[in-house]
Amino acid sequence: MRLWTGVAAFLRERFPLEKMNLHDMVEKKTVPIHKLRWAYFLGGLTLLFFSILAVTGLIMLFYYEPTVSGAYDSVRYISHQVPGGSVIRNLHAWSSSCMIACVFLHLFTVFFMKAFVKPREITWLSGVILLFITFGFGFTGYLLPWHQVAVNATKVGLQSIGAIQDYLPGNFKDLPGQLIHVIQGGDSVGQATLSRFFVLHVVVLPVSILTLLGLHLLQIQFHGMSQGVDRPTGKSEAFFPDFIVNDLRVWAVFFVVMFIIALCIPFESLFGYPLLAPFDALGSTPDGIKPEWYFFFAYYPMELVPFWVILVATTVVGAVLFFTPWIFANTSRRTLRFLAFFAFLYLVVVTVFGEPITLLIKGH
Amino acid sequence: MFDLFFFGVLPYLALALCLVVGILRFTVKRFSYSSLSSQFLEHRTLFWASLPWHLGIFAVLLGHFAVFLFPGFFRALLADHRILLAFEATGLIAAFISLIGLALFTVRRVFSGRIQSVTTTMDLAVLVLLLLQVGLGILTATLQRWGSLWATGVLAPYFDSLFRLQPDLALVKDLPFIIKAHAVLAFVIVGLIPFSRLIHMVSLPFTYIPRRLQIVIWNFRRRKDLVERAALEDESRRQFLRGATGVGIGAVLIGVGTLDKVVPFFKGPDLTKEEREELLSLKVKKLKATAEQKALELERMQSETLFVANLKDLKRDSGTYFIDYQMSPGLAFLDAAGLPLLYSAKCPHLGCTVNNKAEGGLVVCPCHVSHFRVADGGRVDGPTPTGLRTIPHLLKDAKGALVTAPEAARLGEYQVFIAKGERS
Numbered sequence A: 001m002r003l004w005t006g007v008a009a010f011l012r013e014r015f016p017l018e019k020m021n022l023h024d025m026v027e028k029k030t031v032p033i034h035k036l037r038w039a040y041f042l043g044g045l046t047l048l049f050f051s052i053l054a055v056t057g058l059i060m061l062f063y064y065e066p067t068v069s070g071a072y073d074s075v076r077y078i079s080h081q082v083p084g085g086s087v088i089r090n091l092h093a094w095s096s097s098c099m100i101a102c103v104f105l106h107l108f109t110v111f112f113m114k115a116f117v118k119p120r121e122i123t124w125l126s127g128v129i130l131l132f133i134t135f136g137f138g139f140t141g142y143l144l145p146w147h148q149v150a151v152n153a154t155k156v157g158l159q160s161i162g163a164i165q166d167y168l169p170g171n172f173k174d175l176p177g178q179l180i181h182v183i184q185g186g187d188s189v190g191q192a193t194l195s196r197f198f199v200l201h202v203v204v205l206p207v208s209i210l211t212l213l214g215l216h217l218l219q220i221q222f223h224g225m226s227q228g229v230d231r232p233t234g235k236s237e238a239f240f241p242d243f244i245v246n247d248l249r250v251w252a253v254f255f256v257v258m259f260i261i262a263l264c265i266p267f268e269s270l271f272g273y274p275l276l277a278p279f280d281a282l283g284s285t286p287d288g289i290k291p292e293w294y295f296f297f298a299y300y301p302m303e304l305v306p307f308w309v310i311l312v313a314t315t316v317v318g319a320v321l322f323f324t325p326w327i328f329a330n331t332s333r334r335t336l337r338f339l340a341f342f343a344f345l346y347l348v349v350v351t352v353f354g355e356p357i358t359l360l361i362k363g364h
Numbered sequence B: 001m002f003d004l005f006f007f008g009v010l011p012y013l014a015l016a017l018c019l020v021v022g023i024l025r026f027t028v029k030r031f032s033y034s035s036l037s038s039q040f041l042e043h044r045t046l047f048w049a050s051l052p053w054h055l056g057i058f059a060v061l062l063g064h065f066a067v068f069l070f071p072g073f074f075r076a077l078l079a080d081h082r083i084l085l086a087f088e089a090t091g092l093i094a095a096f097i098s099l100i101g102l103a104l105f106t107v108r109r110v111f112s113g114r115i116q117s118v119t120t121t122m123d124l125a126v127l128v129l130l131l132l133q134v135g136l137g138i139l140t141a142t143l144q145r146w147g148s149l150w151a152t153g154v155l156a157p158y159f160d161s162l163f164r165l166q167p168d169l170a171l172v173k174d175l176p177f178i179i180k181a182h183a184v185l186a187f188v189i190v191g192l193i194p195f196s197r198l199i200h201m202v203s204l205p206f207t208y209i210p211r212r213l214q215i216v217i218w219n220f221r222r223r224k225d226l227v228e229r230a231a232l233e234d235e236s237r238r239q240f241l242r243g244a245t246g247v248g249i250g251a252v253l254i255g256v257g258t259l260d261k262v263v264p265f266f267k268g269p270d271l272t273k274e275e276r277e278e279l280l281s282l283k284v285k286k287l288k289a290t291a292e293q294k295a296l297e298l299e300r301m302q303s304e305t306l307f308v309a310n311l312k313d314l315k316r317d318s319g320t321y322f323i324d325y326q327m328s329p330g331l332a333f334l335d336a337a338g339l340p341l342l343y344s345a346k347c348p349h350l351g352c353t354v355n356n357k358a359e360g361g362l363v364v365c366p367c368h369v370s371h372f373r374v375a376d377g378g379r380v381d382g383p384t385p386t387g388l389r390t391i392p393h394l395l396k397d398a399k400g401a402l403v404t405a406p407e408a409a410r411l412g413e414y415q416v417f418i419a420k421g422e423r424s
């Protein structure tokens, strides 16, 4: 009984419904001004990139064909024949990378600004789930063009789940294999996988992300912006219209830059041709199969250290992410900055230098 | 006959009236050169009517004069369909804005009691004519589209002929009715200028638009603060207007640019016959390949043994790919004795397909660089936990009979099979 009244009290504090009106949620809200104020734009920027993705993705759906025989050609058709198609597709591909980068930065900044403490636990938790959904978008979208990297990287990604079986007790040994089978919808990556990933990418994940985004933003409007620094300057600007106008300015700049990039640099120029050839089930896998850069932080370590280390590390990081609001409730911002710095350093080093480091250590 | 009057006589009549009466009025009754202000009777509607009307009609007239004065330049400029679209869209939007202003003017003149008392019949007539004219203009723009372009070839030469005093009626003879009506009404309005409040347009300096609005207020001492406040309000309003104009122009450009991309996107490409043939043949090829794949799958469900290759086609340094019972790739090599060596080509690490070229007796999985021996499939190095799984083979002779003891001399005629149940 005590437990349930506790839960109710917790929720009452996180969802102050009496504040559910324009005055409390919009008119009264202010955004602090201090030297970290740029961090307040990162969440909005993520939202911008998501909007670009949703619009361009929807537009591509008019031509994209989620079949093994048609996917590759339909994507080619979009980017080479349909007027304006290449811009749309490039916008989608570039924005997906930008969205992931923004989520990372957003996560780090809200972490070291200590924006997750009471009463913002739910903001943080919904954020963590948003992070996983975003990764889900990246993983499922990557398969859709059905070229060599797409299919093979997906195979490798899925197979790595299978490596867990060595650490499971007897009865559960089959579990990872069955899980892979369910995800693939068959013995190997094929039409069933494409259909599943397609539905996940364009229906299930968009609906989930919109729902959680609603919760995330509702929480943010309920609780207002966190102070973010130890010694607030006392200065602030009104959320509406000042912060919104600034937000729009940032959006405008990034949109223009994004558009120019999409116009000038095909996303595909980052790969060599054999990787972009249509997937060939009978041939050998071409050299250089890699997941998207935003999975490097898990991919390179997997080649270097024993799998159980990865397993333990993932579990710990996952748990820490979920319980951050409670674990770090009493940690100072200085310490948080320190931790965030090292985590960020790890991400940057592994993402940028993962390949040479791996080659160096393996001695090839 | 009608054409002769409307397009050969009326223009001169209108111009003559406009000039003669205008000059007379200027010399005789100088201070009547204004639209008698009704601002102190009513000013709120006046502002919201006057502003859009003047902004809109100024832009529209500017467009008309520009095209009629420099037809050659505009013909070249508007040949680009994006510029044409932007130009026409701007014109149309301006026309609608001026129409809104006019409508408000009309409402004000008709329904406000105080204004009624200073409204002359001529005021009302001018309003009606202008409403008609703007309406006809909008109809012309929408029904006879791309007027800015065709006008350079039809109306511009006609005006030219007017000014050379040899009106060329052939040019206007076949114009659609609305355009004729629009032109005739224009002449009428020009003729009416000196008789109505429209005369104020000749006193219009070009700084009219950004200029501070003239504020007419009862001349009392206690109204002084009111003047100041009005001036301030007016200032911020003008800032807002300038910003809004900029944003408006930008929005038109972006809108046209976006539509220019988006509409063709949904329309799809205009492909040549060759391109369509190429696409279709590619499609057929892909569908056939998919059908073959499905046939293989079916075959694997139904048959007890699967053909891999003719023994004589296998090599020692280059494997032949085949598809095993799990629809996974397999690799077939030849061993030292000339007998087949079959492996699953699915890398035990994370399932990439192993390369079929053997170098120094080793094959490599390209994904994370694991090496395997060709001789027995064993692991040499790399992240793979085990070697490649071997798949037992069957040999059949030319008649399809199972070969249990292969004879070295007849190896060339044997065929290699795998049997169901040999998982990879």
Ligand code: HEM
Pocket (backbone or CB within 6 Å): A039, A040, A041, A042, A043, A044, A046, A047, A050, A103, A106, A107, A110, A115, A116, A120, A123, A124, A125, A126, A127, A128, A130, A131, A134, A213, A216, A220, A224, A225, A226, A227, A228
């Ligand atoms: C799809 C991904 C996400 C979107 C679109 C998003 C959007 C936003 C927006 C618009 C804000 C308010 C403005 C700002 O502080 O930037 C915000 C705040 C916040 N976000 Fe996110 N977010 C996402 C992911 C995450 C993640 C992964 C986390 C952390 C695990 C997170 C935690 C927070 C927190 C704690 C705040 C409150 C900041 C404060 O009050 O100062 N969000 N988010």
Ligand code: HEM
Pocket (backbone or CB within 6 Å): A050, A053, A054, A055, A056, A057, A058, A060, A061, A064, A075, A089, A092, A093, A096, A097, A099, A100, A134, A135, A137, A138, A141, A142, A143, A144, A145, A201, A202, A206
């Ligand atoms: C409502 C939202 C979305 C829809 C309807 C959608 C739709 C699509 C479609 C039809 C494709 C296939 C065309 C192609 O490969 O270029 C695709 C590809 C892709 N999508 Fe999305 N998408 C959405 C959101 C997202 C988001 C949020 C992300 C990432 C965070 C994302 C990442 C990707 C990636 C990485 C590809 C592969 C791009 C390539 O290599 O060409 N998508 N998406």
Ligand code: FES
Pocket (backbone or CB within 6 Å): B347, B348, B349, B350, B351, B352, B365, B366, B367, B368, B369, B370, B382, B383, B384
């Ligand atoms: S999949 Fe073959 S080495 Fe990793």
